[in-house]
Amino acid sequence: MPPRVRATIAQLPVYRPGKPAPLGPGGVSYKLSSNENPFPPLYGVMEAAASACAQMNRYPDMGNVALTNAVAAKFAVPPDRLAFGTGSVAVLYHLLQAFCESGDEVVYAWRSFEAYPIAVQLTGAAAVPVPLGPGAVHDLGAMHAAITPATKAVLICTPNNPTGPAVRHAELVDFLEAVPDHILVVVDEAYVEFVNDPNAARGAELLAGRPNVVVLRTFSKAYGLAGFRVGFCVADPAVAAAVRAAALPFGVSLPAQAAALASLAAEDALLERVRTLIAERDRLGAELVRLGFDVPAAQGNFVWLPAGEATPTYAEAFASAGVMVRPYVAGDASDGVRITVGEAAGSAVVLEVASTLPR
Numbered sequence: 269m270p271p272r273v274r275a276t277i278a279q280l281p282v283y284r285p286g287k288p289a290p291l292g293p294g295g296v297s298y299k300l301s302s303n304e305n306p307f308p309p310l311y312g313v314m315e316a317a318a319s320a321c322a323q324m325n326r327y328p329d330m331g332n333v334a335l336t337n338a339v340a341a342k343f344a345v346p347p348d349r350l351a352f353g354t355g356s357v358a359v360l361y362h363l364l365q366a367f368c369e370s371g372d373e374v375v376y377a378w379r380s381f382e383a384y385p386i387a388v389q390l391t392g393a394a395a396v397p398v399p400l401g402p403g404a405v406h407d408l409g410a411m412h413a414a415i416t417p418a419t420k421a422v423l424i425c426t427p428n429n430p431t432g433p434a435v436r437h438a439e440l441v442d443f444l445e446a447v448p449d450h451i452l453v454v455v456d457e458a459y460v461e462f463v464n465d466p467n468a469a470r471g472a473e474l475l476a477g478r479p480n481v482v483v484l485r486t487f488s489k490a491y492g493l494a495g496f497r498v499g500f501c502v503a504d505p506a507v508a509a510a511v512r513a514a515a516l517p518f519g520v521s522l523p524a525q526a527a528a529l530a531s532l533a534a535e536d537a538l539l540e541r542v543r544t545l546i547a548e549r550d551r552l553g554a555e556l557v558r559l560g561f562d563v564p565a566a567q568g569n570f571v572w573l574p575a576g577e578a579t580p581t582y583a584e585a586f587a588s589a590g591v592m593v594r595p596y597v598a599g600d601a602s603d604g605v606r607i608t609v610g611e612a613a614g615s616a617v618v619l620e621v622a623s624t625l626p627r
């Protein structure tokens with residue numbers, strides 16, 4: 269008899285990464301399937317990572333001390349409120365492993381980030397998905413109603429991947445007032461740098477006086493370091509300590525720590541690029557609406573095209589023009605495709621294809 273895998277593992281949904289871009293007519297090829305940043309590394313980041321490589325025979329700093337201090341200064345929080353991991357997905361895994369087990373429940377909106385059901389079920393806890401409300405926004409009322417005595421955590425994705433809208437700050441404050449404080453509320457802000465709605469949630473402002481709130485941030489999206497795997501949480505010191513306790517030792521590599529630190533130092537250039545992407549997103553979203561698509565408010569670096577049953581048709585049409593988008597196929601009306609916002613030239617192809625699609 270072969271060794272038997274835990275039933276929990278055998279039943280996990282599979283994470284499907286965005287596919288590479290196909291080659292379209294005239295060599296056109298855009299990978300708009302993983303919400304990656306289209307820009308090359310910021311000034312000084314390659315150099316910092318490369319010089320860290322000279323010490324590859326050494327373990328990295330397990331405490332991520334230099335990076336922790338830089339992020340602590342940026343957020344104006346003490347360093348003991350931070351915990352790092354190989355991407356904020358890893359931080360979420362460690363957090364849930366530290367707090368959840370069989371018999372617990374974790375509430376999150378659905379459709380949302382594909383990693384949530386996996387991260388939750390890995391701990392043995394039960395996933396409690398709550399359908400998004402009209403406009404593909406989190407239905408915080410329904411999420412509150414889904415809380416039971418078994419609830420250990422609530423995950424809030426703002427802006428929501430893959431549909432785009434951010435949770436409103438005032439609504440999130442009301443929600444936090446209503447949620448018992450033994451329940452962790454995780455505010456996943458992977459795309460917060462792209463937000464330009466003044467009413468959108470500002471996770472960092474929710475931390476004071478609320479030891480159950482955890483804010484997740486990543487260097488993968490706006491900072492353009494997806495390949496290096498660095499993310500962190502800002503939380504109560506006891507919660508952050510629990511995340512560090514559950515984390516893999518030496519998870520964040522030496523070049524990744526150096527690159528993240530150098531990216532923080534290049535923040536002005538970074539924000540300039542983010543502004544460019546925001547403008548491109550707003551333009552692309554408005555054009556798609558003009559073409560007759562019901563695009564939800566896009567606050568990340570991506571737009572959502574609701575497509576229902578036509579989702580595979582949409583994805584094929586984009587692929588044959590050299591654009592890889594990310595189809596979400598559950599087989600119901602909530603299906604659609606997510607398109608990452610990149611270069612203007614890619615948006616032009618997206619709009620050309622979109623104008624030919626049934627809607």
Ligand SMILES: *Cc1c(COP(=O)(O)O)cnc(C)c1O
Pocket residue numbers: 303354355356357358381425429456458485486487488489494497498499
């Ligand atoms: C991309 C993303 C993350 C971060 O991923 P890492 O690369 O692991 O930092 C977290 N949450 C959401 C919703 C994302 O889309």
